[in-house]
Amino acid sequence: MNMSKIVRSAANLLFPFILVFGFYIVLHGHLTPGGGFQGGAVIATGFVLMFVAYSYDFITGRIGAESLHTTETIGLVLFIVTALVAIVFGVTFFTNWMLDVGPVLNNPVAFGPNPGDLNTAGFIPVMNLAVGIEVLGALSVIVLYMLSGTKEEI
Amino acid sequence: MIELVVHAAVLVGLICAALLVIHFRDLLSAAIAFGIFSFLLSLEFYILQAPDVAIAEAGIGAGLTTAIFIVAIRGTRRMEEVKE
Numbered sequence: 001m002n003m004s005k006i007v008r009s010a011a012n013l014l015f016p017f018i019l020v021f022g023f024y025i026v027l028h029g030h031l032t033p034g035g036g037f038q039g040g041a042v043i044a045t046g047f048v049l050m051f052v053a054y055s056y057d058f059i060t061g062r063i064g065a066e067s068l069h070t071t072e073t074i075g076l077v078l079f080i081v082t083a084l085v086a087i088v089f090g091v092t093f094f095t096n097w098m099l100d101v102g103p104v105l106n107n108p109v110a111f112g113p114n115p116g117d118l119n120t121a122g123f124i125p126v127m128n129l130a131v132g133i134e135v136l137g138a139l140s141v142i143v144l145y146m147l148s149g150t151k152e153e154i
Numbered sequence: 155m156i157e158l159v160v161h162a163a164v165l166v167g168l169i170c171a172a173l174l175v176i177h178f179r180d181l182l183s184a185a186i187a188f189g190i191f192s193f194l195l196s197l198e199f200y201i202l203q204a205p206d207v208a209i210a211e212a213g214i215g216a217g218l219t220t221a222i223f224i225v226a227i228r229g230t231r232r233m234e235e236v237k238e
Contacts, residue, residue: 025209030221031205033208033209034205034209037207037210038206038213039207041209041210041213041214041217041218042209042213042217044213044218045213045217045218045221046216048217048221049217051219051225052221052224052225053224056215056228064220097205100157139218143218143221143222143225146225146226149224149229150225150228150229
């Protein structure tokens, strides 16, 4: 059962803005308040808004539980592989190895109050992105399974 | 002074929203009132200088929990039964 046209139009209008704000929180996780979990929760809120506004059949015709499971798995694998690569470089597990390799995410942090530089902090932004897409998949699949139990004739 | 007024207004709004959650017999209205409660709680966290917790509360409390309640109401009945 779809909700009313007002709810569906509002959900369509809000959905891209919620996604942009969520990815902003994830990508600025090492500079501003928030991080992987909070940003992933905000993105999942956008997906859940679509789940609530549309019927279960409409949603599962476009995005399946399998793809959300895959998203969750990709996040977890990216997280643990990024941590394990440190062993290849001869340092301990979870060492911030990107600080020593190449120019990517490797600028020195300015002293004192400054506007912030995204290109810092080694692999912490990568970890934030991994946690973000993991939380996105996990929270969305919870609500999708919850929605699968509702009766469609109401 | 203005911070104190805003803080007091948020606290009064929290209590009003919590009382409304108990008062409503329409469960959908109660779920929306609970969403308003969570939103005011995230504002309160922000006033108390915990913006990290405020973002988590706004995402999980006001967004996901309200959606889960609405999905649950869609699967059952909307009006609460009144016991004699």
